[in-house]
Amino acid sequence: MLFRLLYRLELRVGAIPAATNSGLAHDIPRIALNDNEVLHTLAPDVILDLSGNHGAGIPAAAPRHGVWFTDATGSVPGIAGLQPLIEGRPVSSINLFRRPNAQPLPELIASAAVNSKFVAARNEQFLEEKSVALILRELKRVARGLPDAKPSETALFVAPRAPGTIGTLTYIGRMTGELARRAWEKFAVKLRLRPGMFCINLIEGEPLKFKPALAEPINPPANCYHADPFLWRHGKETWCFFECFDYRKGLGYISAGRIESGRLEDIRIVLSPGYHLSFPFLFEHDGQLFMLPESCASRRIELWRCTAFPDSWELHRTALEGTNLSDSTLANLDGQWWLFTNISDDPFDDMCSELHLFRADSPMLEKLEPHPLNPVVFDSRCARNAGRIWQRDGVFYRPVQDNSHGTYGYGLQLMQIEELTMERYRESTVRHITPNFKRGIIGCHHIDILDNHIVFDVRHRYGGRA
Numbered sequence: 500m501l502f503r504l505l506y507r508l509e510l511r512v513g514a515i516p517a518a519t520n521s522g523l524a525h526d527i528p529r530i531a532l533n534d535n536e537v538l539h540t541l542a543p544d545v546i547l548d549l550s551g552n553h554g555a556g557i558p559a560a561a562p563r564h565g566v567w568f569t570d571a572t573g574s575v576p577g578i579a580g581l582q583p584l585i586e587g588r589p590v591s592s593i594n595l596f597r598r599p600n601a602q603p604l605p606e607l608i609a610s611a612a613v614n615s616k617f618v619a620a621r622n623e624q625f626l627e628e629k630s631v632a633l634i635l636r637e638l639k640r641v642a643r644g645l646p647d648a649k650p651s652e653t654a655l656f657v658a659p660r661a662p663g664t665i666g667t668l669t670y671i672g673r674m675t676g677e678l679a680r681r682a683w684e685k686f687a688v689k690l691r692l693r694p695g696m697f698c699i700n701l702i703e704g705e706p707l708k709f710k711p712a713l714a715e716p717i718n719p720p721a722n723c724y725h726a727d728p729f730l731w732r733h734g735k736e737t738w739c740f741f742e743c744f745d746y747r748k749g750l751g752y753i754s755a756g757r758i759e760s761g762r763l764e765d766i767r768i769v770l771s772p773g774y775h776l777s778f779p780f781l782f783e784h785d786g787q788l789f790m791l792p793e794s795c796a797s798r799r800i801e802l803w804r805c806t807a808f809p810d811s812w813e814l815h816r817t818a819l820e821g822t823n824l825s826d827s828t829l830a831n832l833d834g835q836w837w838l839f840t841n842i843s844d845d846p847f848d849d850m851c852s853e854l855h856l857f858r859a860d861s862p863m864l865e866k867l868e869p870h871p872l873n874p875v876v877f878d879s880r881c882a883r884n885a886g887r888i889w890q891r892d893g894v895f896y897r898p899v900q901d902n903s904h905g906t907y908g909y910g911l912q913l914m915q916i917e918e919l920t921m922e923r924y925r926e927s928t929v930r931h932i933t934p935n936f937k938r939g940i941i942g943c944h945h946i947d948i949l950d951n952h953i954v955f956d957v958r959h960r961y962g963g964r965a
Contacts, residue, residue: 502619502667506577509620515846532557544641547634551575553658554598554605564641565597567608567634571626573659580623582659583615584673585666589903590879591615591622593630595637596656605656609637609648611877613852614902617677619670628845629852636872643871645922677905687961688746693719695941696962697726697908699741701761703951706889706896707913707929711943711955712936715761721965722746725754726956727778729887730949731788733808739763739954740790740809742777753779753792755809758952769810770803778826780887784862789815795825795850800840802864818864825850829862830888832895832919836862839897841883842874851902854882856924868921875924879903881912886947888916897926900944901933908944908958910934934958 530537538561546562548554551574554566571593573579583591590612596605611633616622637648662670684694700714719725728741736757743754752771756763770776770792778793788805790812799822804815827840838857841850853874860866876882879902886898894915901910911932918925934940934957942958 501664502577502581502662502670503575505667505671506620509577509618513618513621515621515624535561545638553596553656557598560600565599567595567597567637568605569596569630569634570594570656570659571623571630573623575659575661577619577623578659578661579626580616580621581619581662581666581670584617584619584622585662585670587673588615591626593626593633594656595630595633607656609633609877611852612879613849614879614907615905617674617905619674625847625849628847629849631845632853632874633877636874636877639871643922645872691722691746691964693722693724693746693962693965694960695724696959697724697744697942697944697956698959698962699725699728699739699763699954699956701758702953702955704953705951706891706946706948706953709953710936711932711957714953714955716957717763719743719962719965720766723965724962727793727945728954728956729779729781729947730758730952730954731781732949737949737952738809740769740779740781741956742779743768744777751775751777753777753790767810770812778884780828782829782862789862791827791829793825793827795823798823800824800827800838800864816863816865818867823848823850824855826884828884828887829859830895831862832888832916836860837919838864838867839884839888851883851900851907852879853877854884856919858921870924871921872924876926880910881914881926881928885911885945889948896929898946901931906942908942911943911946911955913946 543562545564546557546566548566548568551572554568557566571579593611595608597608598605613629616625687694699717702709702714724744726742728739731738738755738757740755742751744751753769753776754766755769756766774796776792776794780791782789790803794801799820800818802815803812805812824840824842830837836859838859840855842855843849854876855873856870856875857867881899883900885900888895888897897914897916899912899914901912903909912928913930914926915929916926932943934942939959940957941960946955
């Protein structure tokens with residue numbers, strides 16, 4: 500009873516409107532579950548149960564591929580979003596199950612993982628919204644005659660259970676603490692203490708073996724933070740392009756500085772169109788330098804061409820107009836150009852859970868073909884890009900963010916790309932860096948490599964006054 504009252508209050512205060520299409524309701528026929536004759540005549544491929552009953556009571560013999568359901572919705576509202584918060588899980592999982600006719604127990608089809616929202620009602624809404632992309636991807640897989648995703652970690656179906664008084668009080672305590680922390684951080688911004696400040700670090704070494712604790716930090720000189728660093732060689736000079744986020748304006752722009760003796764010199768603003776920019780991915784094509792910054796504020800991909808190095812750029816072309824995407828990077832793998840990007844089309848604007856691939860005709864992005872099984876990665880611990888894809892000894896590596904433990908940019912992973920075709924994408928972790936190598940660090944979320952130079956950013960709990 501205590502949780503039900505709390506859940507209703509949460510819906511009133513913090514609920515996000517669901518993405519709906521009311522026009523669909525007029526086209527969907529109403530069929531009684533016990534009307535076996537109509538179900539047999541319809542001969543459905545899949546019956547999808549979104550009621551929270553997890554396929555119970557639905558004749559599994561009717562659909563060719565069984566009755567599908569997820570554990571993102573429970574029979575008691577809010578429970579699915581509450582359980583990972585009470586248990587303190589680093590992420591909330593979404594499991595898609597199937598009840599086939601020949602087996603009494605549900606079998607796992609596919610799984611996804613997202614960084615939890617700290618409020619149970621909002622977390623359940625988040626899980627429900629994200630389950631849509633998972634269901635659609637697996638329906639596409641079935642339509643193409645491909646096998647199940649076969650998650651690396653098997654999951655047995657366990658129906659969410661209502662919490663007891665102790666569980667509810669535990670949740671209330673954690674939620675209250677998080678609300679207090681967020682309120683303090685807003686106040687800390689006004690005090691110019693730079694909460695959650697990102698800071699660039701430089702080191703030389705091997706990216707799979709270097710020790711981040713030995714890197715030299717470059718503290719931002721003003722009321723800002725520096726993140727998303729990318730290295731570029733210009734003549735005999737090495738430059739670092741990065742996001743400079745102004746705490747006062749709440750806006751990021753692209754800056755660059757020349758690396759000399761482990762320091763950034765001659766720092767200047769190079770691109771500031773008046774809306775937020777970050778992640779300045781650089782590449783060369785036909786003898787010209789291009790930048791593909793994150794421009795999610797304009798809901799499109801923007802390709803900028805350098806007219807005078809380093810601080811004169813012009814907008815060359817755009818792509819994927821109207822798409823909410825972030826941290827895009829291009830890579831030529833075995834003679835084929837691919838766009839790796841993170842997309843969100845739900846009301847939560849979550850960019851950390853889904854990796855989408857597009858096959859490109861060239862780095863100019865004139866023709867983009869989406870991968871038929873997007874999102875090819877559905878896990879907030881390894882979906883979002885964290886730098887350029889690089890190659891060593893014939894092996895391609897993709898840096899990724901670990902967005903877990905309720906923290907954006909909690910950790911950093913290096914993934915080895917093992918297979919990439921229009922039928923499949925496969926990668927595996929070869930290194931995982933977590934924020935335990937230095938005191939006061941709460942995150943590490945971006946890396947770039949140029950020869951033996953390594954640049955990465957770390958996140959401080961408080962950067963202090965500049």
